Amino acid sequence: MTFLKTILIILLVYYALKILLKFAKPYLMRYVAKKANERFGQAFGQNPNQSNSSTKKEGDISIDKSQANTKTSKSSVGEYVDFEELD
Secondary structure: OHHHHHHHHHHHHHHHHHHHHHHHHHHHHHHHHHHHHHHHHHHHOOOOOOOHHHOOOOOOOOOOOOOOOOOOOOOOOOOOOOOOOOO
């Protein structure tokens, strides 16, 4: 009898969660889309229609220095073998 009660409780909880998520899904999706929009706006500036003419004059040159070559080879990778194609 306790086994049957346990199975019924599990099924009741499963279907209750399924129904609740069905109603909560639009609100969750709206929240996720809003957060993604905020992060996208922060990454690329709040106003995408803003022109860059206010910050730089036409013809000005700006050089952004990048880091030196950050590629490092590891000697533990293995040995390089050059294959030739046979006809």
